[in-house]
Amino acid sequence: MSEQVVFTFDVDGDDFTSAGHASMQVKKNLRQLGIDPDIIRRVSIAMYEGEINMVIHARGGVATVSVSEEYIEIILKDEGPGISDIEQAMQEGFSTAPDNIRTLGFGAGMGLPNMKRYTDYMNIESQVGVGTTITMRVNLE
Amino acid sequence: MTVNDLCNIEGFNPLTLPEGDREISGVYIGDLLSWVMGKARSDNAWITIMSNINTLAVASLTDVACVILAEGVTLEEEVKNAAENKGINVITSAYSAYDTALILSKAQ
Ligand SMILES: Nc1ncnc2c1ncn2[C@@H]1O[C@H](COP(=O)(O)OP(=O)(O)O)[C@@H](O)[C@H]1O
Numbered sequence: 001m002s003e004q005v006v007f008t009f010d011v012d013g014d015d016f017t018s019a020g021h022a023s024m025q026v027k028k029n030l031r032q033l034g035i036d037p038d039i040i041r042r043v044s045i046a047m048y049e050g051e052i053n054m055v056i057h058a059r060g061g062v063a064t065v066s067v068s069e070e071y072i073e074i075i076l077k078d079e080g081p082g083i084s085d086i087e088q089a090m091q092e093g094f095s096t097a098p099d100n101i102r103t104l105g106f107g108a109g110m111g112l113p114n115m116k117r118y119t120d121y122m123n124i125e126s127q128v129g130v131g132t133t134i135t136m137r138v139n140l141e
Numbered sequence: 142m143t144v145n146d147l148c149n150i151e152g153f154n155p156l157t158l159p160e161g162d163r164e165i166s167g168v169y170i171g172d173l174l175s176w177v178m179g180k181a182r183s184d185n186a187w188i189t190i191m192s193n194i195n196t197l198a199v200a201s202l203t204d205v206a207c208v209i210l211a212e213g214v215t216l217e218e219e220v221k222n223a224a225e226n227k228g229i230n231v232i233t234s235a236y237s238a239y240d241t242a243l244i245l246s247k248a249q
C-alpha cells in the first residue's frame with residue numbers, strides 16, 4: 001500500500017462567512033494531486049455541506065480528509081448538540097436552522113441528503129449532548 | 142456562448158470577469174444554496190439573487206461558468222474582491238430571473 005495523504009482543518013464555529021475555507025482548500029489540494037475533476041466536485045460539495053452544518057448547528061469542529069488508493073475519506077467531528085433522530089435529519093427538507101441562516105440561502109434541509117448523494121459511503125454517529133461524527137467516502141476506482 | 146459574449150448583451154454587465162472565455166452550457170436558477178449544489182452542473186450559468194460570500198463558495202464548488210445576479214442585484218466591494226480572487230465570473234442582469242433565462246436561451 002502506498003502512502004496516505006492527510007489534511008486536517010479546524011472549522012471555526014463563530015465565523016459563518018469564512019465557512020467553506022476547508023472545502024475550498026481541499027479542492028485545491030486534490031487538484032494538485034491530479035484527482036479527477038468530477039470526484040473533486042463530489043468530495044468538495046459533500047464536505048462543504050458538512051462544514052456548513054458544523055458551523056450552523058454545532059459551533060464548529062474538526063475536518064480530516066485522507067486520500068488512499070481506494071477512496072477519499074472525509075471525517076467531520078464536532079462536539080455540538082448531537083442529532084436525536086438521524087433518520088428525520090436525513091429527510092429532504094428537514095431543518096432546524098434559524099431564520100437568519102435562511103436569509104443567507106442555507107437551511108433548506110438538503111445538506112445531509114446532498115452529502116449522501118455525492119458520496120459512495122456515509123455514516124453518522126451522534127450522541128445528544130456529546131457531538132456528531134460523520135464519515136464519508138468517495139471511491140477512486 | 143462564452144461569458145464575454147453574454148456581457149455584450151444589453152442589460153448584462155460584468156462585476157468580475159476573471160475567466161470571461163468560459164463557455165456557458167445550460168442554466169440553473171435558484172437561491173437555496175443546497176439545491177444549487179445538488180442540481181447545478183459544471184459550466185451552467187447560475188441565475189440567483191443571492192449575493193453574499195457563500196454564493197461564491199457554491200459557485201466555485203459547483204464549477205458553474207458564471208453567476209448571474211438577476212433584478213440588478215450587485216456585489217458588495219468585499220465580496221467582489223473575493224470573487225476576483227477566486228476566479229469567479231459574476232454578471233449583473235437588469236432583468237428578472239425568468240427574462241434573463243429567456244435571453245440566454247435565445248442567445249445560445
Ligand atoms: N453537525 C450537526 N450537529 C447537530 N445537528 C446537525 C448537524 N448536522 C445536521 N444537523 C441536524 O440535521 C438537520 C438537517 O441537516 P441538513 O440536511 O444539512 O439541513 P440544514 O442544514 O439546511 O438544516 C439540521 O437542521 C440539524 O437539525
Ligand SMILES: [Mg+2]
Pocket residue numbers: 049052053107109110111112
Ligand atoms: Mg445543512
